[in-house]
Amino acid sequence: MIKKDVIIVGGGAAGFFAAINIAEQNPKLSVAILERGKEGLGKVKVSGGGRCNVTHAEFMPQELVLNYPRGEKELLGPFHQFMTGDTIEWFEKRGIELKIEEDGRMFPVSNSSQTIINCFLQEAKKHKVDIYYNYSVISFKTDNEFWEIETSKENFITEKLVVATGSNTKIWKLLEHLGHSISPPVPSLFTFNIKDERIKDIPGVVASNVEIKVIDTDLYSEGPLLITHWGMSAPAILKLSAFGALELAKRNYKFQIEINFIRKSFGNCLDILKVLKQDLAKKTVYKSAQFEMPKRLWQQLILASHMDIETRWADMNKMQLEALANQLTKAIFYVDGKSTFKEEFVTAGGIDLKEVNFKTFESKLYKNLYFAGEVLNIDAVTGGFNFQNAWTSGFIVAKHISK
Numbered sequence: 001m002i003k004k005d006v007i008i009v010g011g012g013a014a015g016f017f018a019a020i021n022i023a024e025q026n027p028k029l030s031v032a033i034l035e036r037g038k039e040g041l042g043k044v045k046v047s048g049g050g051r052c053n054v055t056h057a058e059f060m061p062q063e064l065v066l067n068y069p070r071g072e073k074e075l076l077g078p079f080h081q082f083m084t085g086d087t088i089e090w091f092e093k094r095g096i097e098l099k100i101e102e103d104g105r106m107f108p109v110s111n112s113s114q115t116i117i118n119c120f121l122q123e124a125k126k127h128k129v130d131i132y133y134n135y136s137v138i139s140f141k142t143d144n145e146f147w148e149i150e151t152s153k154e155n156f157i158t159e160k161l162v163v164a165t166g167s168n169t170k171i172w173k174l175l176e177h178l179g180h181s182i183s184p185p186v187p188s189l190f191t192f193n194i195k196d197e198r199i200k201d202i203p204g205v206v207a208s209n210v211e212i213k214v215i216d217t218d219l220y221s222e223g224p225l226l227i228t229h230w231g232m233s234a235p236a237i238l239k240l241s242a243f244g245a246l247e248l249a250k251r252n253y254k255f256q257i258e259i260n261f262i263r264k265s266f267g268n269c270l271d272i273l274k275v276l277k278q279d280l281a282k283k284t285v286y287k288s289a290q291f292e293m294p295k296r297l298w299q300q301l302i303l304a305s306h307m308d309i310e311t312r313w314a315d316m317n318k319m320q321l322e323a324l325a326n327q328l329t330k331a332i333f334y335v336d337g338k339s340t341f342k343e344e345f346v347t348a349g350g351i352d353l354k355e356v357n358f359k360t361f362e363s364k365l366y367k368n369l370y371f372a373g374e375v376l377n378i379d380a381v382t383g384g385f386n387f388q389n390a391w392t393s394g395f396i397v398a399k400h401i402s403k
């Protein structure tokens with residue numbers, strides 16, 4: 001039996017961040033990570049297309065929390081303790097500069113996730129964190145004083161146990177067995193499969209700012225929309241997939257969406273089209289895209305509005321004008337399934353947040369049992385927010401344990 005002061009199960013983003021900060025803040029504590037893989041930080045490696053979207057340039061806690069469909073309320077307090085700005089400073093102090101991209105996502109200047117991995121490995125070594133690779137945790141139990149941990153190799157004993165196993169089902173089952181409630185895992189962050197004549201031939205087209213509603217629900221989003229070979233993607237869709245993760249799973253990913261491509265009301269759009277009918281009378285509708293719409297998308301919507309490529313503005317009848325206004329402001333599409341977004345997937349579900357003390361990330365059911373990262377029922381939209389949850393929870397666990 002190997003004895004440590006602190007054991008962290010899971011050598012991912014949250015586990016490493018917790019371990020390093022504990023060991024740095026209290027060098028007297030012996031700290032170990034038990035990682036089932038032959039290497040840790042696997043998701044960090046592939047994250048952000050190999051660039052690692054470390055965090056997001058959003059510096060107001062009350063704004064930042066809005067990106068978490070699950071965890072919004074609970075993370076407000078923790079973000080007042082450790083926020084995006086603290087993440088930037090943490091890496092800066094260790095020689096890693098982060099840069100902000102136009103959409104607010106933040107990456108290491110090197111554009112390589114290996115920079116983050118190297119930093120974590122160096123810091124872990126510097127602060128004498130023991131990392132046990134190929135140690136898969138099978139079970140843990142407590143006698144109210146110590147935690148005994150069974151692994152695929154030796155067993156361990158510790159006073160403080162941090163569970164940072166991401167979305168590992170076996171560990172969730174184990175925690176359930178100990179009395180914790182687990183919200184059932186469902187996928188979040190996915191793109192929509194749509195087979196539709198209007199978008200079939202135009203993959204790659206981007207509508208820069210649309211509004212989307214999921215019919216018969218309260219789900220709504222806005223932002224850029226990308227037409228793909230399979231359907232639709234980009235932030236407007238990904239936000240819906242995250243905020244609607246449970247609802248859309250219930251519907252088995254078959255539902256209808258209504259898109260407003262130009263963010264104007266039907267009536268307002270119709271009025272504008274009537275003016276255009278006068279002003280552009282001799283031009284063909286097909287060739288004169290309006291509302292700053294991508295030309296190829298505009299053309300598909302014209303064909304869907306009972307017109308052909310020769311129809312002139314002057315010749316448009318009432319039915320065609322209304323059909324076009326309809327396509328522009330409330331186009332209905334049938335979604336039939338989902339696809340993975342750039343291999344980036346996140347799981348909604350995990351430890352019920354009511355059973356966690358968010359001042360410390362300690363279990364309310366067991367003393368000296370802590371959680372960090374995606375093992376909790378917390379997840380975010382794409383943009384660096386999921387890692388921020390790992391850093392914040394890891395840091396707060398560390399602050400509390402190292403006291």
Ligand SMILES: Cc1cc2nc3c(=O)[nH]c(=O)nc-3n(C[C@H](O)[C@H](O)[C@H](O)COP(=O)(O)OP(=O)(O)OC[C@H]3O[C@@H](n4cnc5c(N)ncnc54)[C@H](O)[C@@H]3O)c2cc1C
Binds near residue numbers: 009042165346383
């Ligand atoms: C392809 C991809 C790209 C992504 N890109 C981004 C991005 O750019 N920005 C962002 O914010 N988020 C991104 N995410 C989400 C982000 O990676 C996760 O939210 C984050 O990794 C969660 O960290 P974690 O430490 O909680 O879990 P994980 O990173 O999943 O780590 C859990 C660790 O625990 C280990 N483990 C599990 N079970 C056991 C066991 N029984 N015994 C021992 N060890 C165990 C696992 O092997 C793993 O190493 C991406 C996700 C994917 C899949």
